[in-house]
Amino acid sequence: MSFETLLTPERIARETGAGFWRDKVITDFLDEYAEATPDKVAFVDSRRQITFAELRAEVDAVARGLLAKGIGSGDVVSFQIPNWIEWIVVHYAATRIGAVSNPLIPIYREREVGFMVELARSKVIVVPQEFRGFDYPTMIEGLRAEWDFGPEMVVLGTDSWDQLRAGGDDAADLAALRPDPNDVTLLIFTSGTTGEPKGVMHTHNTMVAANDPLPGRLGVGADSVLHMASTLAHLTGFLYGARLNVQNGATCVLQDVWDAGTFVELVERHKITYTSAATPFLHDLVTAPNLADHDTSSLVRFCCMGAPIPRTMVREAKTLLPGLVVVGGWGQTEEGLVTIGIPGDPEEKVIETDGYPWPGMEIRVVDPFGTVAPAGQEGALQVRGPFLFVGYAERLEMARELMLPADDDRGDWFDTGDLAHIDQDGYLRISGRTKDVIIRGGENIPVAYVENVLYEHPGIASIAVVAIPDPRLQERACACVVLAPGWTELTFEQMQAFLAEKGLAKQYWPEKLVLLEDFPKTPSGKIQKFQLRAEVAE
Missing domain, CATH: 3.30.300.30 (ANL, C-terminal domain)
Structure with a gap:
């Protein structure tokens, strides 16, 4: 299957020429660190851990297993897996052969999964036998009876998964199947405001570019130990849980069920330095009953996404975790992270803004007549830059309607549907929503x-x-x-x-x-x- 997108030769030339698109895919980084640091731990989950070399071996085996099932370039692989290493393996294996990853949030049920997989026309769907008391295979079997196409189901921990992991033809030249970095690699659904979810499409270049500025802004590097408790099927989890560590040769600790007490224990055990999550996770951390009983001094960065950070919470975090820097960020599935705070920002910027734009990302606020608003004035928020998506799957006209022509050669503006203002220092503050x-x-x-x-x-x-x-x-x-x-x-x-x-x-x-x-x-x-x-x- 091949998805039609809004990607143009002009955009490719512009972003590549500016250095934002490096023509890399995530498996390039995996190969690099599997050679340079083969024995370093890449991921830890609640069940096991895996080194970079072991991860590459598992990824290649599953990639060959997908090929043996007839999965090829442009085909969609859906997977509804908790924050387990198997999630990582399936995503990277699909990438290896040019297939499109379609991660599904584990708490989605028949209505969401049925709509999303049908729109994607997935060739295969990978699910656990059970997670948090829910029977996923039974749900998928019921949906398969309703679909007019037949995605094959693979269930973790069963013969179908063992068969996929066993691989296929060892002679298959996986290197020859490396996708074009401007191909679609991700089909991820965002909440629908018009009655149905929207399938957001991203390329390898947009997703690699979205993570590139983070080391410089927040000090993440090969020595960092990252953590992710948000679902990997959300763009926050996808970028900063499934990929950020591999782009930097670091270790990532995955948490499949959020519990602040468990997180505190994980910080001490693995010396976690960085986590990214919704603001309530920070509230849970500072109120965790076992916080004072564990050494959490390694944790130096907490990026809060999606909601304002209350002043009392920032101050409480400073008191209880004096080495921790809290920053707020804002983005959407359509454009990844657009703004984030800068370590060292004064308290007012932390609690009253949603951060400063990433390198390459531009923001503006316009009044009802389309005129750019002065600093501090509320208006409709528009965004453009290298992380912007390339369209909604099978709903391209809907995406096109949200793209507003610019009067320069730096690309169209995307109407985010949010109300905001930008202060005189260029910091963003989301103030409301035009969407319901x-x-x-x-x-x-x-x-x-x-x-x-x-x-x-x-x-x-x-x-x-x-x-x-x-x-x-x-x-x-x-x-x-x-x-x-x-x-x-x-x-x-x-x-x-x-x-x-x-x-x-x-x-x-x-x-x-x-x-x-x-x-x-x-x-x-x-x-x-x-x-x-x-x-x-x-």
């Missing part, structure tokens, strides 16, 4: 998508999902419901049972239900969600 999305602990809840599912309930005449404030997660979702004629009751438990029946991922479920006689509306009949939010918050 709730951000719960740094993770997007696609409001329209959830509302569409709830509209299928026969007892619901009208539904509006709104954000309610939360001290740890910043926002939680509340379902405001007007019942259909003839219905007198809908309980929170009944709503949850309905969402489970529909196969909606549990992290999207509203955490509160409010029944109303009617909604506040504009004269044209549009629901006034700002009034709903105020009423529910009270």
Whole structure:
């Protein structure tokens, strides 16, 4: 399968000529460090660890196994694996032969997985037998009966996985299959704001470029020990958990289930120096009951993504972890990380901004007429640069509509859908959203998508999902419901049972239900969600 993209020869020439695109793929780095530091530990997970040389051997074996199954350049390999080394192996093996990686978040269920794999037309899907009590093979078998195509299922820990790991033709010249760095390597889904998730496409060049500035900005190098507890199937985990260490010859410790106490123990055991996670993870760290009982002095960087960092949390981190530098960052699946703080920033920059642009990334704010706004004025945030995606799979026109022509030769601007202002020093501050999305602990809840599912309930005449404030997660979702004629009751438990029946991922479920006689509306009949939010918050 070959995906149509927005990538043009002009963009390739511009980013390559400027030095941002280095024409490298992630397996180039794996090969480099497997030769230079073969016995160095590359990854550690909750079950085992693996050196760079061992990782390359496993990757090559699985790559040959994929070839034996008929997987080739441009074919999609889906995998719904926790933060285990097998996730890394499958992704790198797919890269080795030019296939497209389609990582799926482990908590996704029938509705999300069914839509995503069908749009991707995946040739194979790799899942665990069980994780956190859920039976993945049974879910996939049920979906396979509904699909009009037949992706092969490989289950970790079974004969199908052993067969894949056994490889295929040892004579296969894997080096000859190295993909073009401008080919699509990643198909990763982002929360849908128009009723369905969007398949974001990235190339090898966009993803390698997105990690290149991090060593210079945050001091990450071969001696660093990185940590990742966010799912590797989220772009934060993908970039800074699955790839950053390999691009720098460092070690990464993977945590498959977040628990602050376990993280504290991992920091002491492995001398972790850097982690990147949503802001609530920092809250959990500074309140971990065993923090004072362990040596966490090695931890010097904590990058908070997706939500503001409360002032009290920054100060508490300074007190409890005096060697730790906390920085905030902002980005989207479409463009990776766009801004991040600079170590040494004053406290006001840490808590009141979302950081300073990465090298090569440009940001601007425009007013409703498209005029660039002065410093400090709120407007629509637009972004451009070498990390920008190359389109939405099978929805290219949707991506094209968000690309705004520029009056120079440095590329089009992408409309992020966020409201922001940029201060006089060039630091970004996200102030709101033009899209209807709730951000719960740094993770997007696609409001329209959830509302569409709830509209299928026969007892619901009208539904509006709104954000309610939360001290740890910043926002939680509340379902405001007007019942259909003839219905007198809908309980929170009944709503949850309905969402489970529909196969909606549990992290999207509203955490509160409010029944109303009617909604506040504009004269044209549009629901006034700002009034709903105020009423529910009270």
